[in-house]
Amino acid sequence: MNIAFSDDAMKEFQEIVARYPNKRAALLPALHLAQREFAWLPREALEYVGRLLELPYSEVYDTASFYTMFKLKPTGKYHLQVCHTLSCALRGAGAICDHVKEKYGIGNGETTPDGKLSLVKVECLGSCGTAPVVQINDDYYEDLSPEQLDRILDGLKTEK
């Protein structure tokens, strides 16, 4: 993997850094940017961000490993984040996970062999009024039944 920001991403990075009185404060947004550019955050990406922000790898790793959204391991192309906290659990989050296991053969933290789909149970997504909720990559899908999830995934797969 060639780890370097494109010209556009570098421009975005410079804009981010300018918002803060020191470079360290740009670390979370810079990691988000790196993850968007490189799909996940291998060690080389953390080192690269560290060089840009004048931070040692250890400090970048220290921060990156604290936050659940930073992917230190690759995920599937479609990353299913199933909320399983109380309100979603009361309204059928378990059935969603069971369905994914049965139909696509993946449990919590697993990815399908073709790399298309991965599943992770996540803590409260802040959308309890429309439970159960699944976040697929960046997008929320609310008030979901297993059948609706299938339709959404079919739609995504035929998209590109």
Added chain:
Amino acid sequence: MFEKVLTRHINLPDSQRLANYEKTGGYRAWQKALKEMTSDQVIEVVKQSNLRGRGGAGFPAGMKWGFVPKNTDKPHYLLNNADESEPGTFKDRLIINGNPHSTIEGSMIASYAIRANTCYIYIRGEFVKEAKVLETAIREAYDKGYLGKNILGSGFSLDMYVHRGAGAYICGEETGLIESLEGKRGWPRIKPPFPAIEGVFRCPTIVNNVETLACVPYIIERGAEWFKSIGPAGGPGPKLYCLSGHVKKPGVYELPMGVNLKELIYEYGGGILNDKKLKAVIPGGSSVPVLTAEEIDVAMDFDSLAKIGTMLGSAGVIVMDEDTDMVNALLNIAHFYRHESCGQCTPCREGTHWAEKLLKKIKSGQGSMADIDLLAEVADHINFRTICPLGDAAAMPIQSFVKKFRHEFEAKVRKSAA
């Protein structure tokens, strides 16, 4: 008749646009504050209004602003806390999506009051769409001259940025948020010094919740007396209540502070799903003590709920019907706090693990009566023994579930003994 203000125009098309916000009176308060009021006058009006924080702790906002020192050379910062993560809470997301300019205008006024020239809106990382909504709204405000240098010729300058978190409940705690904004793990700080004296970048900092700030423009425009006339004087105002779990009509309801909980569930929420009986209600997000069905004839405000041993918290009402397994429900909550403990303080780091293990043991039929007592004891040893309130948040549900639904825990133990 109660007049909705925070959500008054959110069902109209493009309610998130600046022009539509202005049509319903938006940004009049910002102009009034800049042109007619000093910073201290703004703080005084907010103090008079008795606006209390909507993020969970209920601290008086005006008093908090008053803690910012008057004579420092350091820059001041306002942080809008949009890290909405308390289970059962989804009101700030509604404001951001439907009425983002209200919390942005409130942030402007608060920045002016505390003499901050920079404001960051710290939004939880999962709210990708909401972060974009805010960025667009901020851009609109710059274009209109409500942000930037020498705003409306007042001499006051303000920059505003959206800063995304990356998945950590603890960053909703104000000093955890500050550490996170500085690019570190969200490890809460020991207080004092309080953020108003030494916060982000070691400078005076105020952290306020999205909804708290969204109330501010209406207070400035209509006055403290108007705000105080809504609900109890000790903590008044319009309030967003989040209703989830086993109700027919879950959602966010804007009602006066102090609405009756029973009325909220049965009249606004349409009653219990599938017409079942109610078993329990968590009134203020998963960290506050649970109520039994017999306890819900209570006003949803800070003081009334405190009187019966629970809290308004973030007003995240989670409803559980008669079939809910309370051991399972508590295990779900205990798992959450175990996962979200930042690992800094031993009682919380170890205690939340221990509690979850004990609950799994009881659930699986391996538990004993002594385990139930031990569970409660573990919670007692977490409570008030940590740097930040996450420890208390983990302990209070355990203590209240075991106390009020002990028979369900005992039934599991007896079943396994038989």
